[in-house]
Structures are given as C-alpha cells and as structure tokens.
Amino acid sequence: DAGVIQSPRHEVTEMGQEVTLRCKPISGHNSLFWYRQTMMRGLELLIYFNNNVPIDDSGMPEDRFSAKMPNASFSTLKIQPSEPRDSAVYFCASSLAGQGNTGELFFGEGSRLTVL
Amino acid sequence: AQSVTQPDIHITVSEGASLELRCNYSYGATPYLFWYVQSPGQGLQLLLKYFSGDTLVQGIKGFEAEFKRSQSSFNLRKPSVHWSDAAEYFCAVGPYNTDKLIFGTGTRLQVFP
Secondary structure, three states: OOOOEEEOOEEEEOOOOOEEEEEEOOOOOOEEEEEEEEOOOEEEEEEEEEOOEEEEOOOOOOOOEEEEEEEOOEEEEEEOOOOHHHOEEEEEEEEOOOOOOOOOOEEOOOEEEEEO | OOEEEOOOOEEEEEOOOOEEEOOEEEOOOOOEEEEEEEOOOOOEEEEEEEOOOOOEEEOHHHOEEEEEHHHOEEEEEEOOOOHHHOEEEEEEEEOOOOOOOEEOOOEEEEEEO
C-alpha cells in the first residue's frame, strides 16, 4: 500500500518567494496533520484537519502560512512570502482517528525546505 | 500545561547492550502515551502506545515501555540493541480520539559495533 506521499522532497528558494508543499494522505484516513521539524524547536504541529475541515491551526506561526485540504486525498501548505527562518523539514501525517484508533500517525518522508 | 520531556538528547551504546530511553510527561487528564522512531531522512514510525490496562506494553522491533503514573514516566527499553536501532526516538502524549499529539524533543541513539 502507498504511504503518505509528500512533494517536493527538497526545495531551495529565495527569501520572498512563494512555497507550496503537497501531501497525499493514505486512502481512507480521515485526519491529516502538518508538522514542522527544526533542530531548535523539535517537532511542532502546525495544523490538523479532520474530514477535510481544519480543526486546530493554533500552531501556524503567522499569516504567511496557510493550509488547505480541498478533498480527502490532497492537502497543501503554502508559505508566502518565505523567509530564511522557515527553513525546516515539513512533515505531513495522516491517521484514522476516532473509534479507538488514536495515536498511530503515518508520516510522509518530509519536504526539506531551504530559504536563502 | 501539557508537555513531554526527554532529558537525554544523545545516547551512545554498544551493540548488544541494554537500552533505556527516558520520557516524562505533564498532562491534565489520563495520558495516552506513544513512542515513535525516526530513521535518518525518514518520517516517524509508531513503535508502541499505551492507552490503559497492563502498564508494560510491547512494541515492534523488540521494544517495550513501562507506564509509571506515580513518576509521570513512560520509559522505552530494549534488552539488546542492534546496530539498526540507531535513530532518533520521540515520546509523545495525546488525548483520546483526536491524534493531536505533543512530541518530546527526541533522543538520538548511536550504536557502536
């Protein structure tokens, strides 16, 4: 079975440019999460969706960040404009939340973003 | 406030030695506790989880963890470490039914032959 698929795996861009990260969750999963991982701050939850609806976006650092989930099989995380401090690895994860299935998040391989 | 503390940033062990990775949590309700492993360049993978019942839980790859409510701890153990266990290990806590997990900062495990 295909796991969580993220693209691009690596992105290098210049400050001020728009960055779009993409995620395809595991088919049948009803929750999707965007995490950011840095050496300084570890793994931070940015936003999560349940049944395509954003439930908690309190981790989104500022208005430059936005996330969408137009359907059950696709989500995007957009940064506009990007800044050097956004450099990190961004993970997407999905799960079949509820009904006793709590806790097993399936992670993609991540998108490593470098903003120059 | 809800939090997870992994006091050891980096641990080095010899192959075949036993391993214990520490995790302490602060959580207002009954905690649901997890250990994840991250190999270099990869996403995280669930090792084991504790919801209720037996406080010693078994996971994949020969790992186990013990929940101790009195110590607010959920330490991960393995009796004999293999070189392939070298990775970063994350403890996490979360509420039932939402999967909104709070992760610790991780412990990097290095294994020497």
